[in-house]
Amino acid sequence: MNYFKQILRFAKPYRHHGILNIICNIFYALFGTLSFVSLIPMLSVLLGETKPVTIAPTYQGITQLKQYLEDYLNYFVTLKTEEHGEIYVLTAMVGLVISMFLIKNMFSYLAMFFITFLRNGVLRDIRDSLYQKVISLPLNYFSEKRKGDVIARITSDVLEIQHSFLSVLELIVREPLMILFTIIVMFGVSVKLTIFVFIFIPISGFLISKIGKSLKKHSDKVQKEQGVFLSIIEETLGGLKVIKGFNAERIFDDKFQKSTTKFFKFSNSLLNRQNLASPTSEFLGICVIAVLLWYGGRMVFVEKSLEASAFLVYMGLAYNILTPAKAISKASYGVKKGNAAAERVLEILNAISPLEDSPKAQEKKGFNTMISLENVSFKYEDDYVLQDFSLEVPKGSSVALVGQSGSGKSTIANLVTRFYDVNKGNIKIDGIDLRDLTKKSLRSLMGLVTQDSILFNDTIKNNLLIGNEDASDEEIIDALKIANAWEFVKDLSKGIHTNIGDSGSKLSGGQKQRLSIARAVLKNPPIMILDEATSALDTESERLVQSALENMMKNRTSIVIAHRLSTIQNSDMIIVMQKGKIVEKGTHEDLLIKNGVYQKLVTMQSFE
Known part of the structure; x- marks a missing residue:
């Protein structure tokens, strides 16, 4: 129930639709009951049970309401029969029945009309909230x-x-009210028979509830396994080249079939339990009806305490309870099944991010003096990848980080951009700790170019506008020229409006990287972070990209993480790292003269 309350808060913006739905459902339940009651006078006429009443009855109070309605009906039938004949009266009774059913169904449609806006609105808002949470x-x-x-x-x-x-929102008013109104009328028709009915309803309700207890557990298994095979699909589509290149189709096919077989078994188990609810509740309902037929038949034929027309309508009313009762029992199974889904959705929605902006976080508009890392230690899991690391990057300078894989270079980029927070120490910009700045204002000061060119299935223009959504076409073209990308973009059939495919699949590695650089150029940030921007390129592409990088880094502060010598030899400071610590630092020439770790890296061609 706690999950239901948390999900229900998404319905607040649509409460006026909910109120209109409730109003329509009240009238639906009322006219749904009256539509059965309206059968009594028609059946009385057909069965010839109408007692002649020639004097209009007088109202004697609520306690005599049933008798007053019966006498007034008989008076109306007697009067109209004398005036127009029995066929006229029968036609009027049939018209009354049709009108009641018409009004009932009209309110049924209106109730569904209003709840549709609420249901689809909540669906959209939950998905929007989930997506916003995922990207935050x-x-x-x-x-x-x-x-x-x-x-x-x-x-x-x-x-x-x-x-x-x-679905429960649809039933929460309509079905209980339908049952309530029907029971009131049933008591009006026969108190004795209604009490007899209520002896059997709790028994059938108890048996139905026993079926649904394990639904949440089985539903959770189904949803988790669905997540597994969707992941396999996502990995397969992303790695088709490797799968085909290594003839690994059978391995992935076996993995996928293993997951779908589990999904098949869990789904069968869940649906078989769920499907058992409807026939069970219907059978138990018919058992109640059968007992009613026997007991009510005795009241009609033996005790003569109930008229045949009233008994027939009573049977209809009793069956009228079964439909909403069945819907409620089915909805209760749905809630149990929905609990598992809500738990998984709310796990993400309620997740607390350790990187949330503090209430006192300030906006930073520009970069003035330096970036400083002060005694920084950091670990992703158990082992520290940076230990007591300190570094200063003055404004306007270019600092390069080199070292073998696992030395902690890319971790510096992740920490400066605050994708992660340090475990110990501080990282400051202009003397202000990153944790005291809003993430948005911090990242607005930085441009990022990574080893993997992350592009989206859209046009070149829209990919670049991520850097600056207000940029004009002229500014986009200027950025492409600085990144040495205009030379191939101008030859494309639609220029900057050309779609580049999934992850830029229509372009070469060098072209994709130059578009990534152009995106960073268009943002025009004071700080640039290059995380192995040329390590995945061939020599020709590297030359073009390196030239683009040099154009981009002019008059900017830059932190360059690199394997290749060509990327860093002109840097103001080169930091050589091993196991999360600084082992050497200096310019390219100074470090070569030292003949230390940096010289070995150059000799071993670790920059390739």
């Missing part, structure tokens, strides 16, 4: 989560919430 959570939150599992939560789990929890 830190990178380490997703390091152990499968992408497919996150996709499953945003798609199928949210849809399950709509089918389960939000």
